[in-house]
Amino acid sequence: MTAPTAQQQPDFPVIGIVGVGLIGGSIALAIRQRGAGQHVIGIGRSAERLAEACRRGVIDEGETDLAAAARRCDLLIFCTPVDRIVAGVREAARACGKPTVITDAGSTKGAICRELATGLPDAVTFVGSHPLAGSEQSGFEHASAGLFDKRVCVVTPTLNTPATAVTRVAKFWNELGATVLEMSPEAHDRALAETSHLPHLVAAALAATLLPANRELAATGFRDTTRIASGDADLWTAIFLGNRDPVLASLARFEGEIAAFRQALQQNDAAGLKKLLETAKISRDAIGTA
Amino acid sequence: MTAPTAQQQPDFPVIGIVGVGLIGGSIALAIRQRGAGQHVIGIGRSAERLAEACRRGVIDEGETDLAAAARRCDLLIFCTPVDRIVAGVREAARACGKPTVITDAGSTKGAICRELATGLPDAVTFVGSHPLAGSEQSGFEHASAGLFDKRVCVVTPTLNTPATAVTRVAKFWNELGATVLEMSPEAHDRALAETSHLPHLVAAALAATLLPANRELAATGFRDTTRIASGDADLWTAIFLGNRDPVLASLARFEGEIAAFRQALQQNDAAGLKKLLETAKISRDAIGTA
Numbered sequence: 001m002t003a004p005t006a007q008q009q010p011d012f013p014v015i016g017i018v019g020v021g022l023i024g025g026s027i028a029l030a031i032r033q034r035g036a037g038q039h040v041i042g043i044g045r046s047a048e049r050l051a052e053a054c055r056r057g058v059i060d061e062g063e064t065d066l067a068a069a070a071r072r073c074d075l076l077i078f079c080t081p082v083d084r085i086v087a088g089v090r091e092a093a094r095a096c097g098k099p100t101v102i103t104d105a106g107s108t109k110g111a112i113c114r115e116l117a118t119g120l121p122d123a124v125t126f127v128g129s130h131p132l133a134g135s136e137q138s139g140f141e142h143a144s145a146g147l148f149d150k151r152v153c154v155v156t157p158t159l160n161t162p163a164t165a166v167t168r169v170a171k172f173w174n175e176l177g178a179t180v181l182e183m184s185p186e187a188h189d190r191a192l193a194e195t196s197h198l199p200h201l202v203a204a205a206l207a208a209t210l211l212p213a214n215r216e217l218a219a220t221g222f223r224d225t226t227r228i229a230s231g232d233a234d235l236w237t238a239i240f241l242g243n244r245d246p247v248l249a250s251l252a253r254f255e256g257e258i259a260a261f262r263q264a265l266q267q268n269d270a271a272g273l274k275k276l277l278e279t280a281k282i283s284r285d286a287i288g289t290a
Numbered sequence: 291m292t293a294p295t296a297q298q299q300p301d302f303p304v305i306g307i308v309g310v311g312l313i314g315g316s317i318a319l320a321i322r323q324r325g326a327g328q329h330v331i332g333i334g335r336s337a338e339r340l341a342e343a344c345r346r347g348v349i350d351e352g353e354t355d356l357a358a359a360a361r362r363c364d365l366l367i368f369c370t371p372v373d374r375i376v377a378g379v380r381e382a383a384r385a386c387g388k389p390t391v392i393t394d395a396g397s398t399k400g401a402i403c404r405e406l407a408t409g410l411p412d413a414v415t416f417v418g419s420h421p422l423a424g425s426e427q428s429g430f431e432h433a434s435a436g437l438f439d440k441r442v443c444v445v446t447p448t449l450n451t452p453a454t455a456v457t458r459v460a461k462f463w464n465e466l467g468a469t470v471l472e473m474s475p476e477a478h479d480r481a482l483a484e485t486s487h488l489p490h491l492v493a494a495a496l497a498a499t500l501l502p503a504n505r506e507l508a509a510t511g512f513r514d515t516t517r518i519a520s521g522d523a524d525l526w527t528a529i530f531l532g533n534r535d536p537v538l539a540s541l542a543r544f545e546g547e548i549a550a551f552r553q554a555l556q557q558n559d560a561a562g563l564k565k566l567l568e569t570a571k572i573s574r575d576a577i578g579t580a
Contacts, residue, residue: 132509152507181506194500195507199515202496204570205547206489209540210577216442216471218485218577219422221518225489228511229574233567237560244555250499251552257495258548262541265534270527277523280494284519287500287508 011168012075012101013038017059018066018088020044023105023131024079025058025140026147027176032057033145036175043069049140058140067095075172077129078104083238086115093124103129103169107192108242109156109185117158125165128156128185130192131178136230149177154192156185193246198254200236201247203229301458302365302391303328307349308356308378310334313395313421314369315348315430316437317466322347323435326465333359339430348430357385365462367419368394373528376405383414393419393459397482398532399446399475407448415455418446418475420482421468426520439467444482446475483536488544490526491537493519 015037017024024042031037042050042059043066050062063069070076070092078085085104092102102124106112109128116126131153135142153173157166170180183191207229210218240247257276264272305327307314314332321327332340332349333356340352353359360366360382368375375394382392392414396402399418406416421443425432443463447456460470473481497519500508530537547566554562 132507134509134511151509154507191504191507194504195512196509198499199496199512201551202492202548203515203574204567205544205551206492207570207574208547208566209488209544210484210573212573212576214481214484215577217422217444217481219424219441221424222485222489223577223579224514224517225493226570226574226577227514227579229567229570231567231571233564233571236567237564240555240563241558241560244558248552248555251548251555254495254499255545255548255552257498258492258541258545261491261495262538262545265530265538265541268531268534270531273530274523274527276498277494277519277521277526280497280519281521281523283500283502284493284497284516286502287505287513287516289513289517 010035010037012036012172014041014073014075015039016041016043016063016069016073016076017079018043018076018092019079020050020053020059020062020140021079022135022138022140022142023133023147024077025053025143026133026145027077027079027105028053028059028140029143029145030148030176032060034175034177036172037075041069041073053140056140058143066092070095070100071097073100074098076100076102078102078106081235081238082106082108082112082242085112089116089126090119093120093126096121096124099123100125101165101168102126105129105131107196107239108189109154110189111242113156113158113185117160125162127161127165127169129169129173130154130156130188131173132196133178136228138232146177148173151178152181153178154181154183154188156183156188158185189243190246190249193243193250197239197243197247198250200228200231201240201251202254203227300325300327302326302462304331304363304365305329306331306333306353306359306363306366306382307369308333308366308382309369310340310343310349310430311369312425312428312430312432313423313437314367315343315433316423316435317367317369317395318343318349318430319433319435320438320466322350324465324467326462327365331359331363343430346430348433356382360385360390361387363390364388366390366392368392368396371525371528372396372398372402372532375402379406379416380409383410383416386411386414389413390415391455391458392416393462395419395421397486397529398479399444400479401532403446403448403475407450415452417451417455417459419459419463420444420446420478421463422486423468426518428522436467438463441468442471443468444471444473444478446473446478448475479533480536480539483533483540487529487533487537488540490518490521491530491541492544493517494526
């Protein structure tokens with residue numbers, strides 16, 4: 001363990017990161033760079049990968065035994081695929097030996113927060129988080145200490161989550177550079193279905209539409225529009241199934257927009273097409289370029 | 291007119307750019323930077339804008355009278371919206387006083403090349419072009435001499451286009467840094483419907499689906515996927531209508547992909563979803579990140 005500095009003690013001195021990939025690795029790097037913790041334990045299944053993450057200075061220590069690590073942590077952050085978070089949190093919570101806050105970085109929140117609202121030991125509090133940052137790349141080799149800087153992190157308490165724990169988790173994300181928005185898990189899932197999950201589905205469908213013979217004619221427009229379709233298929237299968245109904249609802253609205261474009265085009269309706277494109281441009285321009 | 295240099299005389303000494311916006315301005319800058327012409331005349335409707343383009347060093351001279359400019363040019367490049375190219379070329383061709391090659395930078399080629407395959411004076415040859423470069427921005431203020439560097443430019447001769455003119459136009463685009471692909475106008479339109487026009491339509495539909503309340507939750511994935519939806523609505527209305535049937539055909543295939551995703555999600559079919567995402571990832575990974 002690194003020696004405590006003369007500066008103010010961080011709120012969570014020992015932090016465990018479960019799943020040291022692009023997100024987990026970036027959280028670890030940001031904690032170390034910004035002094036948001038004193039000691040970062042990376043927890044994963046491959047001792048070899050954890051040793052490499054140590055060697056690169058991403059984490060202070062690697063541990064393959066979740067329970068052994070959990071016992072020593074003040075804060076645990078689950079950065080595993082969304083379909084493995086609930087079981088992982090329950091396993092860790094059973095081992096915790098002191099008051100511990102557990103959060104996550106999962107892209108869906110409803111099911112996870114609902115399941116973890118009950119059944120945890122008294123000393124353990126779970127608060128759902130979702131930092132809106134990432135990449136189509138994976139692995140701590142692509143991690144970056146600045147990944148959360150000026151990005152939004154959504155924190156999703158339920159009615160039973162103690163306010164102190166919510167504040168502490170929000171403060172932690174602030175220390176990593178993020179702006180925190182507090183929302184219910186359900187509101188988060190409805191919004192993210194539209195802003196993240198639907199775009200992923202659409203980008204994938206568009207990439208799949210491209211015939212191999214036309215690849216050399218795909219320029220920057222196509223590349224940008226489909227970039228996220230390079231994301232990991234397993235991760236995204238779990239996200240879609242974990243947020244199925246809101247994604248289907250957003251998809252239905254998107255299919256309605258597509259049908260309006262198709263109809264205007266079929267009818268050679270220049271005024272109608274222009275109106276649809278203008279509405280889209282207003283919406284897109286409103287979110288800026290950053 | 292600038293004095294001829296001691297170097298080899300360019301193939302087209304005097305070049306007219308009709309429509310000095312992002313594309314026309316970038317062509318002008320590239321010509322001047324690479325010595326692909328000796329004198330660049332910018333042709334447009336606003337004397338004020340042309341004067342500003344001169345002041346910024348984008349063009350050598352501005353001219354609002356298309357016929358007057360055409361008379362002096364060895365090469366004319368139409369960078370106007372696609373629905374104004376045919377009439378502009380006919381007007382310019384009537385004025386040409388010496389052997390002149392005319393090309394364009396339009397995003398659709400079938401209708402334009404079909405209409406211009408006949409009825410031009412003997413001294414004038416039209417060869418369709420489409421440099422696959424651009425931006426959602428507009429105006430010569432955003433022009434760049436390097437816009438065509440290492441990009442593809444499609445040149446679309448018809449059966450009647452003289453081979454010499456095709457070679458000269460191809461060589462011109464090479465001088466601007468582009469790799470030239472020769473295709474029939476119809477093959478171009480089918481391919482670009484898929485790689486450019488469909489992505490624009492999809493990005494616009496996705497941007498239109500975003501509810502204003504969710505804008506602050508739109509992160510990099512959403513931004514990238516919808517970036518091109520900020521393009522000019524008039525320009526794109528003309529492109530869609532100018533390539534209607536191929537766009538509708540690509541759209542039908544895209545809607546089939548979307549339906550497959552919807553069905554897999556409705557049926558909670560994890561294996562099916564994963565397979566769809568993997569196919570999309572393979573397609574996207576194959577076109578790279580450049």
